[in-house]
Amino acid sequence: DREHPIFADAPEGTPFQPYDFITVGRQHVWFWRYEPENPVKLVKRDPMYGENGERQDVYHGTFLPSGQVLTGGENGRICLWEKNAVRQEFDGHDGPIKVMRLRADNTTLVTAGADGHVRVWTVHYGQDLGMPFSLEPMRDLDLYDPDAAAEGIPPQVFTSLDITLDDSDDTIVAADDNNDI
DSSP: TTTTTEEEEOOOOOOOOOOEEEEETTTTEEEEEETTTTTEEEEEEBBBOOSSSOOOOOEEEOOTTTSSSEEETTTTEEEEEEEEEEEEEEEESSEEEEEEOOOTSSHHHHHHTTTOOOOOOOEEESSSSOEEEEEEEEEEEEEOHHHHHHTTOOOOOOEEEESOOTTOOOOOOOEEEEEOO
């Protein structure tokens, strides 16, 4: 119930403050700040979607140590958000990106989606907002079965992903929409 007083839009002109969490879903990504001093109030700021302003379904997001946010959505692109605006976009997958995880080392991103691929990226970024940022493909785990493709069977749609916290362990666990791991 978005009309409940616990939710409030940040007034225009409100100075930027780091967000505590984001929510993603059907044609939205919202940036939230928790303000316990206003008895239990959540402040939401709507996103700015870049030059074309086109909203899309967003399936997953993750915070970077710099306060920036990465999201993956239906267009297969990885978006870098600063404050509540898209600053950069990167080609990620040939279909929707359903899930992403940032390793504990903060330099390795793993993405999986509806194209039958799990991709591992090296993250290069500055420590402060406004610093240059880039993603470099490191590994592409193509789990798409060419025999199934020849029979017209669509690729696996990965819906869940987990990685180990130990940086020396490269284990990736992915589950698809058929509950296969």
